[in-house]
Amino acid sequence: MAEYNLRVKKILPGGVHYNFNMPWEETPIHFINTKNSRVWDMNNKEYLDLYARFGAMIVGHNNHEYNETLKECIDRVLSVSHCDLDAEVLELITKFVPSAEMIRFGLSGTEMVQNALRLARAYTHKNKFIRFENHYHGNADNIMGGKQHSVETPIPEDFLGDLKGTLGRADDIMAQQSYLIPWNDEECLEKLLKEKSSEIAAIITEPVCVNGGSVMPKEGYLSKMRQLCDQYGVLLIFDEIITGFRMGLGGAQSYFNVIPDLTILGKALGGGGVPVSALAGKKEIMELLIEKKVIHAGTFNGYTLGTFAIKATLECLSRNDGEALKTMNTYTAQLHQILRDKAKKVGMPLVVQGPLGCGAYHCCEKELTSPSDYTFDITSLDIILNAELAKQGVLMSSLSRIYPNILLNKEDVEWFDYRVEKALLETKKVY
Numbered sequence: 011m012a013e014y015n016l017r018v019k020k021i022l023p024g025g026v027h028y029n030f031n032m033p034w035e036e037t038p039i040h041f042i043n044t045k046n047s048r049v050w051d052m053n054n055k056e057y058l059d060l061y062a063r064f065g066a067m068i069v070g071h072n073n074h075e076y077n078e079t080l081k082e083c084i085d086r087v088l089s090v091s092h093c094d095l096d097a098e099v100l101e102l103i104t105k106f107v108p109s110a111e112m113i114r115f116g117l118s119g120t121e122m123v124q125n126a127l128r129l130a131r132a133y134t135h136k137n138k139f140i141r142f143e144n145h146y147h148g149n150a151d152n153i154m155g156g157k158q159h160s161v162e163t164p165i166p167e168d169f170l171g172d173l174k175g176t177l178g179r180a181d182d183i184m185a186q187q188s189y190l191i192p193w194n195d196e197e198c199l200e201k202l203l204k205e206k207s208s209e210i211a212a213i214i215t216e217p218v219c220v221n222g223g224s225v226m227p228k229e230g231y232l233s234k235m236r237q238l239c240d241q242y243g244v245l246l247i248f249d250e251i252i253t254g255f256r257m258g259l260g261g262a263q264s265y266f267n268v269i270p271d272l273t274i275l276g277k278a279l280g281g282g283g284v285p286v287s288a289l290a291g292k293k294e295i296m297e298l299l300i301e302k303k304v305i306h307a308g309t310f311n312g313y314t315l316g317t318f319a320i321k322a323t324l325e326c327l328s329r330n331d332g333e334a335l336k337t338m339n340t341y342t343a344q345l346h347q348i349l350r351d352k353a354k355k356v357g358m359p360l361v362v363q364g365p366l367g368c369g370a371y372h373c374c375e376k377e378l379t380s381p382s383d384y385t386f387d388i389t390s391l392d393i394i395l396n397a398e399l400a401k402q403g404v405l406m407s408s409l410s411r412i413y414p415n416i417l418l419n420k421e422d423v424e425w426f427d428y429r430v431e432k433a434l435l436e437t438k439k440v441y
């Protein structure tokens with residue numbers, strides 16, 4: 011494995027295709043086989059996969075029904091732009107996602123976020139947007155990273171925050187285009203809108219801040235956001251790239267019963283095997299895409315493998331009144347409880363928080379109530395535990411997120427139970 015890693019690293023910067031590598035990817039693991047919730051590396055070491063390709067993989071590895079649907083696509087209509095499944099798949103999404111009156115497909119979350127912002131600008135004839143500290147909306151210069159800044163000082167000295175020193179980014183674009191404020195803080199949002207709403211086209215938010223530690227919105231916070239948007243003529247964009255389908259078929263918007271103007275879907279939308287994303291929203295906004303009033307382009311948009319993948323995924327998730335997701339949640343609740351119990355047993359501070367489909371653990375005493383609370387102390391211990399879990403055979407996502415899939419079973423829970431204590435004990439040595 012080490013030799014293989016060196017061979018890859020000679021050509022692939024850092025040995026991985028992204029910069030947000032997992033703690034266990036210091037020496038990247040190359041897999042040779044997968045089944046259900048398990049994956050095997052080149053040494054045939056077996057792992058429980060709760061990393062799930064940054065949360066995308068929800069149907070389970072090597073899911074027979076999913077794979078057969080993809081094979082049908084390959085055999086029939088792989089290289090055309092539109093196919094005979096389009097209508098059915100679009101209708102399926104509108105059935106489950108309340109804000110989805112019209113939908114366009116793309117490949118990544120990043121691009122759909124940008125398209126949503128473009129639409130919001132065109133619709134409102136305003137330019138700026140509000141975003142929140144420690145939320146993540148993709149790999150584009152105008153939206154990635156930064157630290158909180160106030161209404162009084164919209165471009166703070168420490169604007170780059172954790173990304174200070176990152177070369178090649180057009181950082182002034184972020185400051186020109188957006189206001190960055192703390193999340194779960196109604197007062198701050200209201201103050202900003204009161205003063206600047208004439209400039210602001212949209213608020214973009216993760217409805218549960220999974221990227222900031224799986225922090226739930228305070229009661230009434232999202233409804234307040236909705237109300238303020240209506241009051242000030244600002245569009246509400248829910249980035250449901252993670253929460254979509256992981257918090258139920260209707261995503262966070264159904265869960266909280268707060269309906270945004272535009273929704274971005276991705277990751278689990280395509281089951282995990284192929285990249286596909288969607289921008290969904292109210293008809294009167296989405297209709298701006300007709301007749302090229304607002305441009306939306308992409309060579310592979312609506313590609314058939316993605317469409318087939320959505321069909322297979324939504325069928326797997328929705329069958330028998332969403333039985334698969336209920337089972338997934340039942341086993342996940344057991345995983346969460348095991349983590350809590352074992353941590354208590356070995357004397358490590360640990361909380362598990364957030365929705366079952368996209369929760370996270372943190373090595374601290376109390377649940378985080380704001381993404382801004384996700385401090386270095388917590389993060390660094392979380393990372394050590396994440397790496398120790400991998401050594402024991404349990405893979406989790408960065409920022410200690412726990413991503414289950416619908417093929418999770420009793421044996422997986424037992425596997426987890428058997429290995430967690432050792433990882434916690436190792437972590438405790440540095441605590």
Ligand code: PLP
Nearest residue numbers: 118119120146147148249251252
């Ligand atoms: N939005 C959220 C909430 C995400 O978590 C991510 C990726 O992790 C993105 C957008 C970007 O999606 P993609 O990586 O498909 O571009």
